[in-house]
Each structure stands twice: as structure tokens, then as C-alpha cells.
Amino acid sequence: MNSLSHHGSDEHPENHDPGHYFDALAAQWDSPERVARAQALARVMGPHLPADTQIIIDFGCGSGIVGRSLGVRDVIGVEVSEKMREVAASHGVRVYERLDEVPICQVDAIVSSMVLHHVDDVAATLRELVSRVRPLGSVVVADLDAGQEFFHAHMARTDASSPAASDTPDPTAHVFHHGFDRDFFASCLEDAGLVDVRVVDGYTGVKEGSEGEPARQYSVFVASGVKPQ
């Protein structure tokens, strides 16, 4: 099973597919809050792309809102959720289910926003992303800072092998990490073969509380690195 597109138990694949969970959210994904977050992140991520960037992959593109906000000529989406792919395509994004289906060998940059906390083997995924970037191209990732369990309090963590595992009730949700320590994530990018690794503040938003919990502030970092010549 391709770790970039599906995760979890072979016994109940329908319960362990992030695409299944995000299918239900696709039509309403581009809420004013998420559009504001995507545009703010794109402003931070943009300067980490090579100056002559023409073509990028937005990995886990959802509706494509982050990639589309970067002002790049050509955005290719990779997205496991069929319904999200339909939304992204309706905005003109060429979108594929898996990275290995993208017909272009190497692109100028790969961006990914709020996706890798849904991915089990982050190291393997980063290595695969790096392999699809040209020399002197960049990988730019936005994701939650560590320790923000409250962000997914409304979702289940059903995979017992996951660091974020719990027995909360919704079996369709899929969260492997409740964010990442910035130094740890920087070392992951270096281990994947990138240089000039940087991690900066990306976005601060407010997450509405579920089940009577108060709203809380959450933070997102932007991490980037360059593929050596």
C-alpha cells in the first residue's frame, strides 16, 4: 500500500482512509476562515519557492486553495479524497490521487499545507516529495506546532500504532500527529536530503471548541528546504 495515499489497517480500509473523512468536508472546505488561513500561509510560503518557479505540486491540496493562492503558473494537486479532487478540479487544478500518478518527473517546488499530521510515515513521505523536486527546487510544508491535541478533539484517532492514538468515537478520521516540534521537523527535512532548512511562524488562528470546550488559539509553522544541486 502506498504510504502517500492510504494508511492504516488493511482489515478496515474504509475506516482508515483520510480521503473518506475529507470527502464529507469537501463541499464546505473553503470557509472564510480556511480561505484566510490558506492565503496567509501562501504569503509566508511564497518567498520559499525558487525565484523562477513555474510549476509546483500541492500535496494534499484539498480544494487547492493554498496552491492557487501562490500565484504560480501551473499548480498540480495530489489529493486522496475524491470529493476534494472534484472541488480542486472545478477551480482548474489538475489533480491526481497519488504522487506517483503525476506525469511530470520533477517540479520546481512542492508545497503541502496541514497534511502531514494525517500521514503516518512522515520521513518516507518527505523523501518521496524530495525525489519529485528538481535540483535547487524546494519543499515547503505548513503544519501544526506540537502539542495541540485540542485541534482534533472532534476527530477520532483509531490507529493504535499511532503516537496520537486514542479510542475516541469517530472511526473515519485519521490523525497520526498532533503537530510537530519545529526542531524535529527541521531534522526530518535534512534527513530527507534538503539543505538551507528554515522554520518560521506561519499562521495563528482560532479553533472553535467542540462539545462545550472554549475556542483556542492554534499555531502553524512553515518549514522549507532546498534540494542540493
Ligand SMILES: C[S@@+](CC[C@H](N)C(=O)[O-])C[C@H]1O[C@@H](n2cnc3c(N)ncnc32)[C@H](O)[C@@H]1O
Ligand atoms: C487538513 S486538509 C488540508 C487541505 C489543504 N492543503 C488546505 O490547507 O486547505 C488535509 C488534506 O490532505 C489530504 N490527505 C491526507 N493524507 C493524504 C495523502 N497521503 N495523500 C494525499 N492527500 C492526503 C486529505 O484528504 C485532506 O484533503
